[in-house]
Amino acid sequence: MSVPDYMQCAEDHQTVLVVVQPVGMVPEDHFFRIYKRIISVNQVSIRDSQRLLYIRYRHHYPPENNDWGDFQTHRKVVGLIAVTTCSSAKEWPQTFDRFHGQREVFGATLYDSRLLVFGLQGEIAEQSRTDVAFYPSFDRCEDVEKRVEDFVESIFIVLESKRLDRATDKSGDKIPLLCVPFEKKDFVGLDTDSRHYKKRCQGRMRKHVGDLCLQAGMLQDALVHYHMAVELLRSVNDFLWLGAALEGLCSASVIYHYPGGTAGKSSGRKPSISQAADAGKRHRPGAQEVLIDPGALTTNGISADTSSEIGRTKNCLSPEDIIEKYKEAISYYGKYKNAGVIELEACVKAVRVLAIQKRAMEASEFLQNAVYINLGQLSEEEKIQRYSILSELYELIGFHRKSAFFKRVAAMQCVAPTISEPGWRACYKLLLETLPGYSLSLDPKDFCKGTHRGWAAVQMRLLHELVYASRRMGNPGLSVRHLSFLLQTMLDFLSDQEKKEVTQSLENYTSKCPGGMEIITLPDGLKLPPVPFTKLPIVKDCCFIKVLWLFDILFLTRSNLLYPRIDLDLPAFLYYTKLDTWLYYLTMYFQWVQGDVCEVQLMVYNPMPFELRVENMGLLTSGVEFESLPAALSLPAESGLYPVTLVGVPRTAGSITVNGYHTSVFGVTSDCLLDNLPGLKTSGCAVEVVPALPRLQLSTSLPRSAHSLMPPSGEELSNSVSVQLFNGETQQLFITLENIGTELLETLEVTYKMVNTKEKIFGEFLSWDLQGPLSQLPLKPSQTVTIAVDIRVKLDFSGQENLLQDLNDDGISITGLPISSPLRQVLKPRAENKPISAEANKTEYNHIKTLEAILHFKYSGGLGQMQGYYRELLLGVHVDVEPSVFFTRVSALPATSTRQCHLLLDVFNSTEHELTVSARNNQDVVLHASECQRWAAPCHVSCVTCTVTSEST
């Protein structure tokens, strides 16, 4: 006997073995349909005797195992049910012959047999036979179960008669020696009359009767017989059979103690309520009599004697004893090399019992022993089966790691180099089953939080094996998924060299089969969730995210002030260390505009020891339609924090939520959600997208300013110009606004605001006429409108000391005269005889004053305008004002009329240009650079007006 039945359990000892086999051509699915129906009849209540008969069905049973039937009767095939098809009466004799042939295989041990014929109709089918049942088809065979029950009952009758036959054998008769196949030659020529031999025969027969009693449902009798067999066999040192008797004792006790069975759910054994409660009563007669005289057994007496309770408990082993006896039995089996299978099966049965008793440590000792039982040359398939079953048993006693270990060994066995056709599929399946034992799940979410779970070294090994197995299975998609998982979850444990190797092989795989975000479903229903590379690159948990307004978009406000006015105190871009805060500001202050490019900045770093190429990195959003504009980046090895700007364009208006980002690294595309990133509590951030607005680009006729104008409110200027003017000069600035957006420009407002000025300005600094430009509105995309802005500088430069000297030599005071600019009363005493030196004064007069202003262009259009949104465009204007002419002295001379006087003015040209001074009466005076001239004008006392125009020549 070389094929162990690893599924055996203690209660199998009370079953009778029936083989169900197809004969001739029977389609497999049809056969197994019938087989299933047959095996549903696994316990039959025998009519008159109140006993239950348990049946174990096999569709395959090696005949050499049958030879051990005398040793343990549950190994003996006692029934055969053959299933066959037969379409015509012609084939019938042939079919029946085949059935006979089949019967011959197990012939010696069969109690009875049945043939189920499907498809035959007509004369032959009409005859009523007990051993053959005819059914027209596989679909019309309603009474199969009934037939099987009848069959089981007939088996029972034979069994019962055998039992009675053996049980009543008196010692006077010659008892045959039962033996196992390998013993047969040992007993040749032995003295059959010796006391020793007789005792051996008796003991073995007792044991055999015990087996039969157990099968026939007479538990108590069985116990008694086993006890006696143990006594007899112990005295003659017949160890193999002593072991069997002890095991029988254990089995019977297990059946008594654990009526639910020890095989777990798989056995499908119906725990009968009556069994435990009634077991004692039912078998009381036998037990009682055995105690009085073990030799004199009766089977059918019904006695209500309660004293038998004592006997029952005495004969039955306690749970602890069961294990002791199993140990003993196994140690006896261990003496015989040829009984390896029996020993192994006994170990398995004992483990199942211990599992029920929850004594894992002892069970593991049995299993440890089972590992070392040598069964000779095992085929590869048997080895796999053996390791698998060891794994299952370890699982049963709660040793998950050990279980995983053996399952892995079984998996490796599937693809052992000695196997011509390695079973990679089976290997892969078994490997998958080991995952829980190594605290490994294939969901990367389990690994993204907290410390690493489990033993990284063995986990990595297992993942490598999964990758390899799936590759050999010809499923590169699976390899990529496992390899990605390895890289993502074990990154901290990989050495630099391993990181290189893993990524290299990952790239190899992805060149054939790119990795994606879809869930891979295996044929057995297991789902492999996608593995996003949230660590390649790592987005820092306290990342700085920046929002920028591109182009000239500056501020967006709703005119109804739903939000705090943002153009008051909001910096142009924000850095916030906490994303939460950032989100707050984002929702409070920022809006994106439909059709405009929007940005989010992430701070990332590369944990790999080599350059990391990230391709196709873009934003993942939900809400409005969003066109992500992916970026590709290359991060240097072990880089520090590195800012990455992800951009995109919202295509519709509404609320948009940024959920995460997507990348493509090593050919694997990943969708990394923010809520999966360690350290980030948020699951995304919402931004409002306002309807499309026109967008203007501004260009000016003047050069760009080198000065950076800092607006007081922190606004950002889109542009600024600078110009240098002489005091009193007017310059025209042409501002061209081009509609570079896609919407119509419908409204335009222009205002200006002075910045940082303490100077008194006369007149309007900036002035424009909007009539012309406004008449061009609405402005279509790519059209331009030009606004002419006059820059007029009129400043008072007379404030400087010593600039104006009193000409009033003759004591005529002009104090109180309303003299317009640039004259001003200076009450200081005049420095006498001070020469008017142009050279000396020049530097003194060259005081440049600065004027700064910001032009606001507030414009809107399209849908956005209807909802009250507008954009602003700021233009900084920087003007350096140089002084032009000064009146250095002023005095008045009386004229002929008292109502008239001559005004004497010393006019000084501080510029480097020639200029003409003209008064109202057209008296022009030409002044050369740095020249000073006295100039007299007759005038009415009441009013003196002087206009100075300077012209550069």
Add this chain to the structure above:
Amino acid sequence: MMTMLGGEPFLLVSKQEQQNYPLYIRSVPSDSELKFHYTVHTSLDVVEEKVSAVGKVIVDQRELYLGLLYPTEDYKVYGYVTNSKVKFVIVVDSSNTSLRDNEIRSMFRKLHNSFTDVMCNPFYNPGDPIQSKVFDSMVSSMMVQTC
């Protein structure tokens, strides 16, 4: 202990709250380390079983030494659990007869003392892999002695 002079002890300290991951692994020679990873990993089943069995009986002075966890053909695996459920496992060559229960017991005690020193280090974060040089040299000296 440069060569396999009959004994190749393999030492390990593993921190085992719920997760059971290794804190410190050392083996001499180190070429077949993965094999020992498996050995020690599977031995944890037995350790857990033993610890839970001890837990049922309330004893004030719990025995920390778990004894021989299981013998394999080539190695003997011994276990030890601190009160804070940190597990120590020592694997020795089966043929090494100089190491009896008492020797193993004293090795564990030394290991435990040294581990306590590591834990006392304010810069050591409990649960991190042990990188202490003192601990390292103690283990090395212990391994040299046994061979």
